[in-house]
Amino acid sequence: MREGFCCDSSNLHACCHKEFNGSMHRSSDYKLEDPSCNPESPLKVTFEEITSAAYKIKSGIVNTPCTRSHMSNLTGMDIYLKKDFLQNTGSFKERGARYAMLMLSPERRQKGVIAASLGNHAQAVCYHGHLLGIPVTVVMPIIAPIMKIQKCKEYKANVIMDGKDMAEARKIAIKMAKDRGYTYINGYDHPQIIAGQGTIALEIMEQVQDIDAIVVPTGGGGLLAGVAVAVKNLHPDIKIIGVESERCASFSMAMESEKPVATPIEGTLADGLAVPMVGYNAWETAKSLVDKMVVVKEEWIAVAILRMVELEKCVVEGAGAVGLAAILAGQLNEFKGKRVVLILSGGNIDTTILGRCLERGLAADGRLVKFKVTVSDRPGGISELCKVIGSIGVSIKDVIHERAWVTSDVFSVEVKVVCETRDYAHSLELRDLLLARYKKVKFDDIPENMAAAPTVEP
Template sequence: MEYPKCDFIICNSSSSQEHGSEINNLLDDPLCNPEHPIKVTFEDVTSAAYKIKSGIKNTPCEKSHISQLTGMNIFLKKDFLQHTGSFKERGARYALLMLDEQERKKGVIAASLGNHAQAVCYHGHQLNIPVTVVMPIIAPIMKIQKCREYNANVVIEGQNMFEAKQKAYELSKERGLKYINGYDHPHIIAGQGTLALEILEQVPDIDAIVVPTGGGGLLAGISVAVKTLNPRIKIIGVESERCASYSQAMANGKPIYTPIEGTLADGLAVPEVGYNAWETSKDLVDKMIVVNEEWVALAILRFLENEKCVVEGAGACGLAAILCGEMDEFKGKRVVLILSGGNIDTTILGRCLDRGLAADGRLVKCRVTVSDRPGGIAELCKLVCSIGVSIKDIIHERAWVTSDVFSVEVIVVCETRDYTHSVELHNLLQEKYKNFVFENFPAHPRSLSTSHSF
């Protein structure tokens, strides 16, 4: 690849105009220039594979137990088994190895919420290259601490990634540090593509590879490697509906600023696809799927229950695309899912599992109006327990019940075995109580092994 001869430039893209005047003053990365995007080649990927192999794990790609539930032959590329818990190490190591001697001495700088920061810090530590990372105040404390353990200079600044990147750009110019974009630097893209080379060696006769998509670096690297070696294989991108920047780029014909919202797939929360990633991948992607948060939560739950794998939201998006029915054309086919990362905060994991159980119809909340005379609530609890349903929480409310003063509304949160068991509970309570409703209960089963509804 040939790099454009340029210094830092002022970003004048359409995304900048939409984001507001603040971004117009942002110094941008010379290797991520919207006017001169760099198209990463297959030769770049193979070069990266050769150079990083001594420092990167060749992670397993194994057939999944979930295959029998989906009607597909699913293989899981478990790149969350890298030392820092994500595929980001591939690109980070290659970008560091490609620095010249002067750049190595001065060091590098990056901006990240977590995975890219950890990868650069770890491999910088391994290669004796000074690393500075700028992390916004919303970055998980655990990830900040990990970066410090690798002797990195950690700067906590900015309310979000935009402000953190702005600070990183400023420090890069002030201190002469090489800035490494986490998803659009050409060496990052090439490094991520090495994952595809491993997959093609590990799994024969692949029909499709499903790639979590945020800034597009992983998608670009994988698509150029796969389509060069086997154009028949379908490349499927997946992103959350709360940060669907690649879909917006496809609709717009080029990267465009896309407002993002809080998402379980925080690793994909990039408001604008990288220019180099877009130029590399735009003609190679066969399909882009957008999934909602409930399917992501359910996928995290499925991986934990069926594979004993703890993956973050971004890594679960591939399975979410299958669960929501957007890949039914691959029934009976061989499909590889990339489990891109496992760095999920333990408190967030708990919330994801609860949301997954609710989406699966196994954690239900019902409102029942019962008699406020002695034994009314006890009778309800006895009825619920009679069919083996576990009561997780119960609250009763008198002030807002409009029927009569001798009634009380009870909110009961229950855990059931499966969707069918919840339907059984619904029917039982409906027969017994006049005023009864299930709240936010899925109209149809999201469990792949059930088919009941009401």
């Protein structure tokens, strides 16, 4: 094992007793916030550490299937899906969490661990802490989903709701680790977390032969780093592709700046990837091993979630869908005719958010359309419109009509309609039909660039 990598977390925890000065809410007070993630001396995780993790965690981790996708023929690629959302807590985060806790000394186990997380890492730490008899405290920001908070409580963890965002929750957790003797476990940059996440690549390479590329959802970079090390050591010719949302492209920004940099984060469907700065250890480990980074638009993530539900019967969160989103958007066309593995990293999506994602996916796919049309306000005017729409098999979802704001004449009414169509071509057929029958028709955002996206056969 390489010198400088602390396999025993008690060594890392000893660093926690360095003095922190002043209030915990001022970022300038924490030049070295996490002793396992030192920007001045980052640690590069090795292949040997990943194989060690694989041996140690295998009794407590699900060896998830990696099956050929039904979308292979539609996309022109031989796609395989690594379904790590089938872990007990619904995400790959269990791999690193279990390994990090297994490597604690007896003294550290007794004192307990602490983590800061919006959901998946928190659930993984709570679940495996419960299995291993290790006391767990998690600090979750007030914006954390209620479902994920409740899951952590079910695993008998001490759940603290504090901090307006992850940055504040993280500082609170680190301060508590120092004050109470807990071991702080970073969700994406702790060396043992990275090593644990890399075990997913070892499983993939056992399950699928002759792989050309592995597509990895990327946030803080821990999964990307672990996968890159494992793959490049065994099969250097396999391409490693990282995928981010355009609203949280922190790894791409790091590549442009040649170092981790603070990146503005906006609301995204891939909330599990919304990390404002790549981890220092993850960056040091992965920077020379990644072949390509792809940044996808939000509408393609919504379409990918929809495709997963319709064609694969898989419910995945936005972070787990970004790999497919990149393919649907045409950003990985160089792999047409080749074998590509997509890591479906998580399935913990709130049911309310899932509903919104499916509707947004339908809209982005050109299958949920909205338009305004001015029709006669005489008896039968709106009825005639409905007959025209129904004549080509379009389903009306909502109708609203307005009289007061129609300036053309008092015998007209503006009707706002939301319709569901079979596919993009069906939406265009509806548009052409209405334009031929009515003088004033305005469609909102029929996405012409979606025409090439693989769709469900009617």
